[in-house]
Amino acid sequence: MAEVLRRVLNRGSAAGIAENTAESGPPLLLLGAPGSGKTALLFAAALEAAGEGRGPVLFLTRRPLQSLPRGTARTLEPWRLQKIRFQYPPSTQELLQVLCSAHESTGPVPSLLLLDGLEEYLAEDPAGQDTTYLAALLLDTAAYFRQRAGPSRQCGLIVTLQTQEEADGGEALQRALLQRYFPAQCWLQADEASPGAQGFRVGLESGGPRPRAEWLVTFRPDGEMTITSRPNQTREPSLDKSSSSRGQL
Numbered sequence: 001m002a003e004v005l006r007r008v009l010n011r012g013s014a015a016g017i018a019e020n021t022a023e024s025g026p027p028l029l030l031l032g033a034p035g036s037g038k039t040a041l042l043f044a045a046a047l048e049a050a051g052e053g054r055g056p057v058l059f060l061t062r063r064p065l066q067s068l069p070r071g072t073a074r075t076l077e078p079w080r081l082q083k084i085r086f087q088y089p090p091s092t093q094e095l096l097q098v099l100c101s102a103h104e105s106t107g108p109v110p111s112l113l114l115l116d117g118l119e120e121y122l123a124e125d126p127a128g129q130d131t132t133y134l135a136a137l138l139l140d141t142a143a144y145f146r147q148r149a150g151p152s153r154q155c156g157l158i159v160t161l162q163t164q165e166e167a168d169g170g171e172a173l174q175r176a177l178l179q180r181y182f183p184a185q186c187w188l189q190a191d192e193a194s195p196g197a198q199g200f201r202v203g204l205e206s207g208g209p210r211p212r213a214e215w216l217v218t219f220r221p222d223g224e225m226t227i228t229s230r231p232n233q234t235r236e237p238s239l240d241k242s243s244s245s246r247g248q249l
Contacts, residue, residue: 002028002184002206004112004156008044009202009215009227026207027139027157029178032188036200037217038160040225041186042116043068045158050083054153055111057084060098062120064088067223085110092121092130102141109149112156113142119162122174131174135181183207193218201230 003025032038043065046057064086089095115138122131138157145155161178164171179185184207193199202215214230 002026002186002204002208002210004045004049005030005041005158005186006204006206006213008041008048009204009213009217010229011048025156026183027142027159027181028184028186028207029182030158030160030186030188031163031175032160032200033164033190034162035198036188036190037219037225038162038188039065039116040219041188041202041217042114042158042160044225046084046112046114047080049112049156050080051077052111055108055149055155057112057114058110059084059086059114059116060095061086061088061116062090092124092134095121096134096137099137099141102144109145109153110155111149111153112158113138113145114157115159117162118159118178131177132181135178139181188217191216196221 005028030038030042043059046059049057087098089098118134121134125131138159142155142157146153149155159178159182161175163175185205187203188200189203191199191201197218197220199216199218202217204213204215216228216230218226218228220226
């Protein structure tokens with residue numbers, strides 16, 4: 001589901017070109033340290049998909065957002081917010097119940113399935129036995145929504161995962177397992193910003209023929225998020241393996 005995130009980043013960049021495509025693409029894993037802006041980007045993706053007229057957005061997270069992240073070129077139009085359906089499963093067991101009961105849901109089929117804070121659910125299972133099961137169930141739920149929507153519509157999937165600068169063996173294994181299920185990935189890493197602001201480098205790999213793309217996301221002191229594009233650069237291993245704990249959401 002890299003394309004909806006790519007449109008968010010391109011529309012927020014003065015040099016970006018807005019794209020309009022209904023293709024869902026492969027499921028995407030959005031990775032970054034605590035406070036690196038994962039929730040802000042995920043919410044911006046929800047607003048973007050909500051404005052495409054293809055169906056509501058299902059946003060799963062363990063607890064309600066304390067504040068709505070301030071977007072790029074998008075304002076928080078009420079009609080967009082009304083198309084985002086928030087659910088707050090407080091435990092892994094209740095998250096599994098939400099996903100397993102998807103076939104019982106009525107009403108419009110979601111065009112995008114979002115899960116914020118996967119690491120909080122996986123923390124309940126230190127042995128890592130639920131990692132592959134939960135990943136497979138997320139993919140299966142998105143596939144069910146696609147099948148129910150019909151051949152002309154899609155349902156994308158984006159999941160955020162918190163990473164640490166020094167990952168232990170268990171976290172590294174957990175991440176490796178998840179990456180097998182999520183061929184598209186987006187990494188956030190701390191970068192220099194203007195005084196009083198926090199900057200993060202965003203590297204997006206769509207899991208397809210498109211080359212790696214990069215942007216710089218800056219959070220101002222008032223919480224406003226601004227985006228600028230960066231020239232295509234050679235893949236840097238450090239962007240995949242480390243990130244700072246500074247940031248906003």
